[in-house]
Amino acid sequence: MNTDRKTLANARRVQLxxxxxxARLTVVPxxxxxxxxxxxxxxxxxxxxxxxxxxxxxxxxxxxxxxxAYGDPQLLPDLGAAAVDFARRMGVEVVVGAETGGIPLATxxxxxxGLPFAFVRKPGYVGHEDxxxxxxxxxxxxxxxxxxxxxVSSGGALEAFADELQSEGAIxxxxxxxxxxxxxxxxxxxxxxxxxxxxxxxYLDVLDAATDHGVLDPAVHxxxxxxxxxxxxxxxxxxxLLDHAA
Numbered sequence: 001m002n003t004d005r006k007t008l009a010n011a012r013r014v015q016l017x018x019x020x021x022x023a024r025l026t027v028v029p030x031x032x033x034x035x036x037x038x039x040x041x042x043x044x045x046x047x048x049x050x051x052x053x054x055x056x057x058x059x060x061x062x063x064x065x066x067x068x069a070y071g072d073p074q075l076l077p078d079l080g081a082a083a084v085d086f087a088r089r090m091g092v093e094v095v096v097g098a099e100t101g102g103i104p105l106a107t108x109x110x111x112x113x114g115l116p117f118a119f120v121r122k123p124g125y126v127g128h129e130d131x132x133x134x135x136x137x138x139x140x141x142x143x144x145x146x147x148x149x150x151x152v153s154s155g156g157a158l159e160a161f162a163d164e165l166q167s168e169g170a171i172x173x174x175x176x177x178x179x180x181x182x183x184x185x186x187x188x189x190x191x192x193x194x195x196x197x198x199x200x201x202x203y204l205d206v207l208d209a210a211t212d213h214g215v216l217d218p219a220v221h222x223x224x225x226x227x228x229x230x231x232x233x234x235x236x237x238x239x240x241l242l243d244h245a246a
Contacts, residue, residue: 032082032200032201035078035079035082035200035201036200036201036205036206036209037209037212037213038075038078039069039075039079039178039200039201039206039209040201040205040206040207040209040210040213040215041209041210041213041215042068042069042072042075043068044065044068045064045065045066045068045069045206046061046064046206046207046210046215046216047061047062047065048061048062048216048217048220048224048246049061049062049243049246050239050242050243050246051063057234058232058234058239060223060224060227060228060232060239060242061207061220061224064151064179064203064206066101066150066151066178066179067101067104067150069178070104070105076104076105076108077108077111077112079105079108079178079200080105080107080108080109080110080111080112081108081112082200083109083112083113083146083148083176083198084109084112084113086146086174086176086196086198087109087113087115087146087174087176088113090144090146090173090174090196091144091173092113092115092144092145092146092173092174093115093116093143093144093145094115094116094117094118094138094139094140094143094144094145094146094170095109095110095113095115095116095117095118095145095146095148096117096118096119096120096135096137096140096145096146096147096148096165096170097117097118097119097120097148097149098119098120098122098147098148098149098150098157098161099119099120099121099122100122101149101150101151102119102147102148102149102150102177103119105148105149105150105176105178106119106148109146109148109176116137116138117137117138118135118136118137118138118139118140118145119135119136119137120134120135120147120161120164120165121133121134121135121136121164122157122160122161123160123161123163123164133168134164134165134167134168135164135165135168135170140165140168140169140170141168141169141170142169142170142171143170143171144171144173145165145170145171145172145173146173146174146175146176147161147162147165147172147174147175147176148175148176148177149161149175149176149177150177150178150179151177151178151179151180151181152175152177152179152180152181152182152192152197152199153181153182153184153185154182154185154186154187154188154189154192155182155185155188155189155190155191155192155193156189158175158189158191158192158195159189159191159192162191162195172195173196174195174196174197174198175195175196175197175198176197176198176199177197177198177199177200178199178200178201179199179200179201179202179203179206180197180199180201180202180203181202181203182202183202183203183204184203184204184228184229186231203228204225204228204229207221207224207225208221217245217246219245220242220245220246223238223241223242223245224242226238227239227242
């Protein structure tokens with residue numbers, strides 16, 4: 001079979017340029033147990049308590065405050081270094097930070113890998129002028145780029161950022177995030193199923209580590225994971241149990 005120019009998700013976005021790309025995708029990431037523990041125990045990153053996302057979806061925990069991890073001058077460089085091997089395997093030429101949560105992490109990745117840095121605008125972000133370029137920093141036209149963001153869930157944001165990069169002629173070869181939340185997402189966009197994505201940890205990994213290190217009460221952890229994995233409806237009576245445990 002001819003593997004040249006095979007596509008993973010969309011021919012305009014995700015391209016396999018040669019057989020080496022296929023080999024890169026088969027490499028199993030190394031475990032990052034210590035790094036996951038350091039991430040999960042950042043003060044304020046994992047917070048118990050029933051919350052609401054966009055005033056609609058009920059959540060068993062407050063959204064992860066991943067930006068708190070960026071405030072640790074020892075942790076942030078190590079988080080960036082975790083992406084170096086992945087970037088090299090994918091033949092990345094430019095590291096691109098997704099506005100806004102991915103920019104600090106992408107900077108750390110670029111510094112660790114010795115690669116040029118750029119950032120991609122968040123589509124529809126209030127405060128941007130229509131004539132502003134979608135991507136700023138290093139040129140991405142015709143170059144293999146790694147998109148870096150704080151998290152990936154349904155892949156909706158990934159899809160939008162891919163569109164922005166495509167408009168600038170970039171070749172998106174992979175994404176790196178702090179937390180992969182696809183393990184608890186109700187739906188996942190096609191690009192998030194097929195684009196090579198590597199993360200420091202899954203969401204459930206973070207919660208496990210937080211519980212192991214005393215950040216989350218085991219009872220809260222058990223109920224929260226049940227709510228996330230089984231997608232409790234907003235009127236499920238067990239929410240009161242979780243609220244009481246928290």
